[in-house]
Amino acid sequence: MRAWRDRLDTAAGRRRANPARRRVTQDALARQSGVTTTWYRTLERGVQAGYSQAFLDRVARVLHLDSHERQVLYLLATGRAAAAQPASPADAVSDALASWVHTQPCPAYIIDEAWDVHLRNRAMDDWFPHLRQVDNIMRLVFCTDTRQQLVDFAQSWAPSLVGQLRGALARWPNNPRLIQLITDVLDTNEHARSLWHQPVVRVHADGERRRLYPAHTSTACDIEIITVSLFRAENLRMIALGTVPAPAPPAIEPEP
Numbered sequence: 001m002r003a004w005r006d007r008l009d010t011a012a013g014r015r016r017a018n019p020a021r022r023r024v025t026q027d028a029l030a031r032q033s034g035v036t037t038t039w040y041r042t043l044e045r046g047v048q049a050g051y052s053q054a055f056l057d058r059v060a061r062v063l064h065l066d067s068h069e070r071q072v073l074y075l076l077a078t079g080r081a082a083a084a085q086p087a088s089p090a091d092a093v094s095d096a097l098a099s100w101v102h103t104q105p106c107p108a109y110i111i112d113e114a115w116d117v118h119l120r121n122r123a124m125d126d127w128f129p130h131l132r133q134v135d136n137i138m139r140l141v142f143c144t145d146t147r148q149q150l151v152d153f154a155q156s157w158a159p160s161l162v163g164q165l166r167g168a169l170a171r172w173p174n175n176p177r178l179i180q181l182i183t184d185v186l187d188t189n190e191h192a193r194s195l196w197h198q199p200v201v202r203v204h205a206d207g208e209r210r211r212l213y214p215a216h217t218s219t220a221c222d223i224e225i226i227t228v229s230l231f232r233a234e235n236l237r238m239i240a241l242g243t244v245p246a247p248a249p250p251a252i253e254p255e256p
Helices: 002-012 026-033 037-045 053-062 068-078 095-102 122-126 137-143 145-149 153-171 176-188 188-195
Strands: 108-111 116-118 209-210 221-232 235-245
Touching: 026 037, 026 053, 026 108, 026 235, 053 068, 095 108, 122 153, 137 145, 137 153, 137 176, 145 153, 153 176, 153 188, 153 209
Parallel strands: none
Antiparallel strands: 108 116, 108 235, 209 221, 221 235
C-alpha cells in the first residue's frame, strides 16, 4: 500500500523535492477515504481489523487501484475476495471468446448472473429450439415445454436448478433481473415452488451429470455440465454440455 501511495505522485507527474518524503501522506489518504489517520494506518500496516467493504472500496478508489490490485487489497486486508463487480457482456465477450464458443461441437453458451443468454452456438439452438423465444436458461427449463426433454426432471434437474437460483440470490441480492426471474419461475412451475421452501442450495452445477433428449430425437444422452467462470467478468459464465458415455449397468453375479 505504501508503494501504491507513492505511485500517486508519479501518476500526477510531479517530481518530489525531497525523495525521502512522500507527498501523499497517510493523513491525506485518510481524509479522502473518510476515516481517521489511525484507522487508515492500521490498514496500511497490514493489521486485519474487520474492515468494511465500503471502506476498502473507498481506499481502492482513492489509490486508483485497478481490478487486480483491488482483489489483492481485499485478500490481504480481510482474507477474502472482493465482492463481485458486474461487467457488461458487450465488453467482456470478445471475438476470440465468441469464436471459441461457436466452434464447440457440443452445446455451449454464455450467461450472466440472471441466466440471460448472451451468446450460444448452433448446437445449443439445435438441442433446445425454444431458447430462441426466451433467451434465458431458467425460463427455458421452468417456463416452457423444454423440461420434457430433461430425464427425471423433478428429482434430478429441478433441485439443482432451484438451488442455483438460491445461491445466486445470496451473491446478487439486489439484482432486479434475478429477482424478477425467481418470481416468474416460482409463479410458473410447481416443482420450483415446492423446492424453494426446502434447504436446497447450489453455487454452481459444474461437474454434474444428467440425462436429456436433444430436440427431435428419441434417444436420451448422458451429459456433463462444464462451467467456466470468466475472470474478466465475474457475473458471466461459459457453459458447455459435454456428452459422456452412459454409465455401465451393474454387473450381474452368476448363479452358483
